[in-house]
């Protein structure tokens with residue numbers, strides 16, 4: 001993602017809202033430890049919602065022509081996102097695979113595309129689908145598979161309070177839907193060391 005400032009983030013509004021929340025919980029927003037918290041939170045939101053000011057296509061302008069006809073997998077892409085229900089983080093690993101059709105993409109761009117969708121208010125299912133659909137459309141490969149495993153802090157530290165629980169989501173596209181052998185192959189590559197069990 002480009003380092004350019006995110007124009008969708010209004011720091012002043014976030015600061016005023018955070019001050020209001022501090023008052024609403026009965027805190028003194030002017031005490032030493034909290035005095036700069038509204039500004040910190042605004043800077044944090046700029047970072048964790050940086051995907052709102054950007055498009056994943058910013059990372060996929062360059063494709064390389066290559067006659068490679070086997071599955072490519074980028075496994076264990078660490079990520080963090082924000083649950084849109086509670087504005088609390090969820091984090092884990094994404095695994096992205098595709099079967100090229102004449103074009104490949106720089107490896108890092110897979111991670112950058114995923115991050116661009118992750119750095120928005122999200123639910124894990126939509127994040128998974130958006131990454132798969134975008135790569136399918138932009139790369140025009142024979143197939144795409146995205147598997148995401150994540151722990152949701154809104155479920156581990158509050159609410160149901162189930163630390164250690166992981167949500168696993170997947171989105172298969174193209175040949176990975178239609179062809180059982182390709183599907184088994186991609187899932188076993190994703191399941192390799194460090195992948196989903």
Ligand SMILES: Nc1nc2c(ncn2[C@@H]2O[C@H](COP(=O)(O)OP(=O)(O)OP(=O)(O)O)[C@@H](O)[C@H]2O)c(=O)[nH]1
Nearest residue numbers: 083084085086122123124125152154155158159160
């Ligand atoms: N499917 C899905 N659910 C999510 C995700 N992130 C958070 N949730 C769930 O969203 C739900 C929101 O449910 P609500 O009943 O509206 O909220 P709540 O009263 O705070 O629910 P509890 O978390 O059960 O206390 C909860 O069950 C969360 O666990 C996600 O990425 N995908």
Ligand SMILES: [Zn+2]
Nearest residue numbers: 083085086154
């Ligand atoms: Zn949540």
